[in-house]
Amino acid sequence: MSQRVTGNHHSPESPRRREPLLNPVIAESQPEVASAIARFGGLDAVMASAYGVDPESGIQNIRPNRPFTRRKFLQQVTIAAALTVATNCANPDRKEADLSTGIPLEKTHLKIGFIPITCATPIIMSQPLGFYQKYGLNVELVKMENWQQVRDSAIAGELDAYHLLSPMPIAMTLGLGSQPFPIKLASIENINGQAIVLALKHQDKVKEAKDFRGLTIGIPFRYSMHNLLLRYYLASNNINPDREINIKQVPPSQAIELLKAGELDGFLMPDGNAQQAVYEKIGFIYLLTKDLWDGHPCCSFAASKPWIDKHPSTFRALNKAIIDGCNYARNPGNRREIAQVIAAPEYLNQPQSVLEAVLTGTFDDGLGNIRTVSDRIDFDPYPWKSFSYWITSQFARWGMVEAQNISHEAIADEVFLTGLARQLAKQLGQTPPTIILRDEQLKFGLFDPSEPDAYRQAQIQKHGF
Structure with missing residues (x-):
């Protein structure tokens, strides 16, 4: 690459x-x-x-x-x-400070909203494993039902920071699906970590993309990598995702029950949901999204620009805790411990064996095969701006925003705090990339971030949509 x-x-x-x-x-x-x-x-x-x-x-x-x-x-x-x-x-005698630097913090008691899925691993594990405390923070994790609730709570100022799908900071800043609200994507929580799951009744019927015609497939949110990658997979195989299948938005917490009830034929959801379907013997893993784009972003850690402006030192300490936690989670030797702590009822409330299958990458695919994919999910916090360019190219492709109104570079510079993430990683002794853009190799072609509009136009010209 x-x-x-x-x-x-x-x-x-x-x-x-x-x-x-x-x-x-x-x-x-x-x-x-x-x-x-x-x-x-x-x-x-x-x-x-x-x-x-x-x-x-x-x-x-x-x-x-x-x-x-x-x-x-x-x-x-x-x-x-x-x-x-x-x-x-202003108050040199106060006690609240980033314990790693001694720099005073504007606020130490924080509320972070999250959806109970494996993508939130760094935000969740940083509480029981002490990463927030390491940087002088006392964090209350607020479990939420769906992405609309997280978005609306963020806009209402009810949260200090949030777990968001990586396209959401862009969508919220642009005012897609809500009033415009300036969000900064501070770091990526996880890469890969999603899968297409189909109900077991389809195991002999759906062998390739053309077999998806007429199916109802669940996604967690319109402005999600799940939706964009599902569309990418189908469209690249000449299936119109707006006409030939039914894409249904459902909260991750309801995906399993809807699959059981037959209201969904399948879903593209986080890997925890995918493995739960196998665990309950109602579905099989058809495709890991890693196989569509190895290293793609999934979820992110974010905060609003007004909040960051008011709490710059607290924001840096909080982002540093997340980046530190991601680095810990990248180590395969820590994955079983992490599965144990995030399985608790107040966090994901899932069997530890399900979470170990996701985090270790050794898993049953629901068809009697034991597979090993060590980076089925991974935790690289670096927010490549080429991620943003691809997302906005697809927003334009699928009519979520007018193509002529998109400035890919300006949006990436406005939303992604890539330089700050690099600085914090260096302070932690890590070796982050020294550039902000890279070519992204997807299954059906290379994405060159220097030509995002040409990429989109070529897709439309080749497939008709």
Whole structure:
């Protein structure tokens, strides 16, 4: 798989992205501000937290060689640092702090909404395994029924942060399905981790995509990778997902019962639901979404821009806890322990054996086969902006947004906090990627993020939809 930097994006090693003049200028004119910047983790960290600027993806509309814009930029950085001083140092005697850095936190008692599925593993396990406490946070996990409830609670300000399907921050920011609400995708919770499951009655009838004609297939939400990948699979095999099958939106918690009742012929849901269908002997695993796009994003950790602006240090500590938890979950040696803790009634409320089958990748497919796919689900928190480009190309393809209104680069830069995720991972001793875009290899072709509209148009031209 090739990797690239496209358009105005530059490697962090590029001289244009690392100007040595900035810090000395601030240090000479505002030494107390320079000190605050250092405490906060550096100039890039201030920029990312105060403005959502991703230093690795470029500062939009600012050319460093123009004196006026340079001065404006320095003024903005100074203001951001001053706000950091006011926020973090107004009460130097208070006890609440990120325990890993000692930086004071604006808020330590948090509510995070989640759907009880295996995709939420990092958010869930970080409570019983102590990752939130490690960063000075006391988190209440709020279990929710469906994605509409999470979205509406987020917009209403009832939550501090949330577990969201990876397309949802884009959809919410654009106002698709709800009023526009600015959401930042801080990190990816899981990659892969979904499957198409069919009722056992179809095991001798459905052998390939054309056999899906006339079936009713459940998905968890319109703005989900589940919906987009199901459409991608069917359309790539010349099946019109809007005319030749019935795609039905159902909460993950109801998928098993609806499959039992015959109201669904199958579903594309998180792997916990898929394995539960096998466990209850009502369905079989037809296809892992890993086989459609190995490394695709599934769910994400997110917070609103207003909340981040008000709680920059808390947000960094919280995101660091999630990234740290993801790194722990990536280790196969930790998967059984994780399955044990997230199986509890207050979390997923599923048999531990079901969750072990998902997390370890050794599983019964419902047809008498024991399969081993070690990365059936995995936990790589890095939010590649090429994920966003593919998602918005498919939003346009399926009429969820007008194609002429899509600026793939601007949306990715607005929603994905890729640079900040990299900074936090480095602070944790990890080695995240140094670029933000890569070619994505899917089952039926390569996605080049430098040409998302050409990709969409080629799909439509080839298949007619």
